[in-house]
Amino acid sequence: MKHWVPYSLVMSIVIIGALLFSGCTEQPASESAESIKIGVVASMSGPASTTGKDIWQSAELAAQEINAQGGVFVKDLNKKIPITLVQGDDESTREGGIKAVSKLITQDNVDLLVGGYSSAVVSAHQSIVADNKVPYIISGGSSTSVSHRDDIDTSYMFFHRPNTDDSAKASILFIDEMVRPEIYKKFNLPDDRPLRLALIFQDSPFGKGQQGAVRNLTQDLNLPIEIVAEETFKMGESDFRTALTSVKAKKPDIIYAVTFLNELIPLTQQARRDVGLDTLILSIENNDDPDYYSGVGALGDYTLMESRFSPYAIPKGSTSERTKKFLEDFQTKYGGFAGMMGAATYESVYIAAKAIENAGTVQKDAVRKALSEISMDHMIEVMKDQVIRFSPDYQESSFDLYVEQMKMDPAVGEIRPHIVWPESIRETGFVIPDWYQPGSP
Amino acid sequence: MIPQFLQERRYQFAVLAFIVAILLPVIVGSNQYYRTVLILMLIFIIYASAWNFLTFSGQGSLGHAAFFGLGGYFSSLIAINSGIPLIIAVFAGACVTAGIGVLIGMTCVRLREWFLAMVTFGFAVIIQTLIVISQLSPITGGWDGFAVPKLIPSSIPGSPNLEYYGILAIAVGSILVFHLLLKSKIGLALAAIRENEMEAKASGINPVPFKLFAFGISSFITAIAGALEVCHFGYISPEIFGTDISFWPIIYSITGGLGTLAGPIIGTIVISLLWEGLNALGFTYERFIVIGILLILTIIFLPKGLVSLPERLQYLKRIKTGDEK
Numbered sequence: 001m002k003h004w005v006p007y008s009l010v011m012s013i014v015i016i017g018a019l020l021f022s023g024c025t026e027q028p029a030s031e032s033a034e035s036i037k038i039g040v041v042a043s044m045s046g047p048a049s050t051t052g053k054d055i056w057q058s059a060e061l062a063a064q065e066i067n068a069q070g071g072v073f074v075k076d077l078n079k080k081i082p083i084t085l086v087q088g089d090d091e092s093t094r095e096g097g098i099k100a101v102s103k104l105i106t107q108d109n110v111d112l113l114v115g116g117y118s119s120a121v122v123s124a125h126q127s128i129v130a131d132n133k134v135p136y137i138i139s140g141g142s143s144t145s146v147s148h149r150d151d152i153d154t155s156y157m158f159f160h161r162p163n164t165d166d167s168a169k170a171s172i173l174f175i176d177e178m179v180r181p182e183i184y185k186k187f188n189l190p191d192d193r194p195l196r197l198a199l200i201f202q203d204s205p206f207g208k209g210q211q212g213a214v215r216n217l218t219q220d221l222n223l224p225i226e227i228v229a230e231e232t233f234k235m236g237e238s239d240f241r242t243a244l245t246s247v248k249a250k251k252p253d254i255i256y257a258v259t260f261l262n263e264l265i266p267l268t269q270q271a272r273r274d275v276g277l278d279t280l281i282l283s284i285e286n287n288d289d290p291d292y293y294s295g296v297g298a299l300g301d302y303t304l305m306e307s308r309f310s311p312y313a314i315p316k317g318s319t320s321e322r323t324k325k326f327l328e329d330f331q332t333k334y335g336g337f338a339g340m341m342g343a344a345t346y347e348s349v350y351i352a353a354k355a356i357e358n359a360g361t362v363q364k365d366a367v368r369k370a371l372s373e374i375s376m377d378h379m380i381e382v383m384k385d386q387v388i389r390f391s392p393d394y395q396e397s398s399f400d401l402y403v404e405q406m407k408m409d410p411a412v413g414e415i416r417p418h419i420v421w422p423e424s425i426r427e428t429g430f431v432i433p434d435w436y437q438p439g440s441p
Numbered sequence: 442m443i444p445q446f447l448q449e450r451r452y453q454f455a456v457l458a459f460i461v462a463i464l465l466p467v468i469v470g471s472n473q474y475y476r477t478v479l480i481l482m483l484i485f486i487i488y489a490s491a492w493n494f495l496t497f498s499g500q501g502s503l504g505h506a507a508f509f510g511l512g513g514y515f516s517s518l519i520a521i522n523s524g525i526p527l528i529i530a531v532f533a534g535a536c537v538t539a540g541i542g543v544l545i546g547m548t549c550v551r552l553r554e555w556f557l558a559m560v561t562f563g564f565a566v567i568i569q570t571l572i573v574i575s576q577l578s579p580i581t582g583g584w585d586g587f588a589v590p591k592l593i594p595s596s597i598p599g600s601p602n603l604e605y606y607g608i609l610a611i612a613v614g615s616i617l618v619f620h621l622l623l624k625s626k627i628g629l630a631l632a633a634i635r636e637n638e639m640e641a642k643a644s645g646i647n648p649v650p651f652k653l654f655a656f657g658i659s660s661f662i663t664a665i666a667g668a669l670e671v672c673h674f675g676y677i678s679p680e681i682f683g684t685d686i687s688f689w690p691i692i693y694s695i696t697g698g699l700g701t702l703a704g705p706i707i708g709t710i711v712i713s714l715l716w717e718g719l720n721a722l723g724f725t726y727e728r729f730i731v732i733g734i735l736l737i738l739t740i741i742f743l744p745k746g747l748v749s750l751p752e753r754l755q756y757l758k759r760i761k762t763g764d765e766k
Binding site: 045049089093094095098099102103106107120123126127128131132143145149152203204205207208209234235 | 471474475476569582585588591673675676679717720725
């Protein structure tokens with residue numbers, strides 16, 4: 001009998017562990033319709049956790065605003081129902097994502113999902129969403145491989161973000177329309193010289209999607225742009241000096257960096273400070289976050305960013321007032337500014353509320369149908385035709401994208417973005433800094 | 442009428458654990474989250490056990506994600522392109538991976554410790570790069586990856602439980618294979634090589650084929666684990682070669698008890714449950730700290746892993762009662 005004592009001890013640890021993870025998490029189903037349960041899929045830990053926090057807080061703010069108005073009117077119940085958010089930490093990994101989404105759907109019994117960030121993570125948990133037929137407004141997962149899948153039923157998935165083709169197109173058109181003429185004029189370069197573009201991209205569907213889109217666009221549009229360097233790095237990496245040294249040897253006119261926020265800051269610093277790259281760096285919209293402005297320091301001066309939402313550069317027009325209010329409310333609640341992924345999630349919660357209201361029920365198939373037919377005024381991000389709607393083919397929304405240039409603001413001691421493209425909304429002209437050196441002749 | 446082997450407490454414990462494992466789907470019911478956790482736990486038990494088996498021959502690997510990922514890719518590609526049943530494709534993919542494992546083993550069989558670990562790490566990087574290069578991307582899907590059939594199609598009644606029991610059977614089978622191997626003369630030879638390679642040679646044991654055998658078996662079982670994972674997700678992409686995928690089996694094995702059969706199992710169960718439990722309690726970042734502390738405490742106070750905890754407690758008890766000096 002005494003032999004069993006030590007093993008009973010080990011077994012007890014296992015059972016206590018099992019109870020720990022089972023007993024503490026059971027949530028009542030929302031069949032009682034006491035609240036509308038929205039699951040927020042966010043990377044609360046792991047390499048993308050900075051963005052995950054932004055996503056979660058912005059979702060909280062939207063839910064709080066809607067609940068302050070009494071909630072969402074549900075016709076079937078003839079009353080307003082408040083929103084309850086449930087957090088699903090995808091841990092920035094495929095395994096974490098699949099566990100988080102399984103838990104949100106089957107244990108927390110959410111009515112709808114919002115969020116999702118990394119394309120690799122989203123692609124891994126999409127099959128669970130498809131199997132369970134839960135409406136999901138995905139504000140990340142920008143790779144077309146995520147939204148254009150045909151092996152699973154994606155009819156319950158709606159993509160409230162530009163895909164990699166859209167954002168790469170904005171960046172490449174800006175380079176061709178604005179950067180190339182300015183550099184050529186300033187340095188008397190011959191018109192037939194192709195602009196030398198270097199790509200540094202994350203080794204993920206997100207990064208590779210951008211790389212493919214840039215290649216295809218320059219070819220399809222027959223643009224005089226030559227890709228002279230293509231360097232990859234692993235997600236979460238912090239030392240880019242080897243890749244940057246290789247890029248420097250190829251003498252580019254501009255670098256296009258496809259990164260997450262926690263990668264762009266060291267990449268920019270190391271490019272200018274350690275490797276001495278006297279060239280322009282254009283980054284991509286998911287980095288438009290207050291942490292970038294405060295983190296990169298003076299070395300971010302004159303860098304460029306393709307964007308669709310910025311805490312400091314608000315496009316003039318119908319979205320500006322609401323954007324200012326969103327930023328103020330966010331600062332009041334959390335003591336900081338929201339980033340672009342936060343803005344998209346904030347809107348996603350409102351889109352979810354509108355879809356449930358239009359459906360008049362929380363029944364998932366009815367909500368899916370309402371989402372596919374939704375047409376609501378744009379809110380804080382500028383949408384094509386000023387309307388939020390999802391395309392009939394891949395259920396993607398369409399944004400008016402723009403490019404900002406950073407300039408040091410001595411009053412705050414940080415860089416600040418200024419919209420320089422397109423012409424219709426630009427605040428100021430694009431500037432080539434004094435220290436800039438073009439690539440090989 | 443109790444079988445002879447059940448007189449030993451380790452077998453009693455194994456049978457008890459097996460019974461619990463069989464009952465778990467009944468306990469968790471239709472909850473997909475619990476089942477996902479259990480399935481991932483079983484897959485990582487297989488994976489960690491396979492990594493741990495390599496250490497019985499005195500070898501280590503920092504790049505086992507290469508075999509994990511290759512198993513996923515080969516199995517999926519074979520299943521999709523040949524039309525043979527997925528479960529057969531899983532084993533076929535594992536055979537191809539094992540062949541590559543032996544080839545890798547041949548290049549580094551004379552290396553030891555960190556040199557060997559670094560070579561395997563480099564190998565994982567090479568494999569990931571090969572998977573995504575443009576020449577192979579029409580086959581591998583490049584960075585986007587591709588969809589993979591599910592192990593048990595959801596159209597089959599009771600498919601979630603069938604999947605769980607199928608993976609449980611493979612896990613039990615793998616552990617039995619390791620157990621039988623370690624009890625055989627092969628196991629004795631591996632132990633001799635691990636303890637002192639020079640003495641083993643002097644005793645007439647040629648370490649090279651035994652080390653290659655260990656590499657082959659370890660990569661074969663690891664590949665099966667990788668294939669099961671991607672079949673469960675229904676999607677494969679190059680993230681499967683991630684550094685974290687290489688490190689989890691090491692952490693599980695060290696925490697549970699390196700060089701023991703039960704160690705990787707206990708390590709995987711305890712860390713996975715702790716991980717999910719802390720998440721349920723609202724801890725996110727903090728989980729990394731807790732797991733880190735657990736790992737440090739285990740190494741300092743239980744260098745033989747959690748599996749040695751009962752033995753350690755009994756030892757401390759004997760000291761207290763004066764039975765041990």
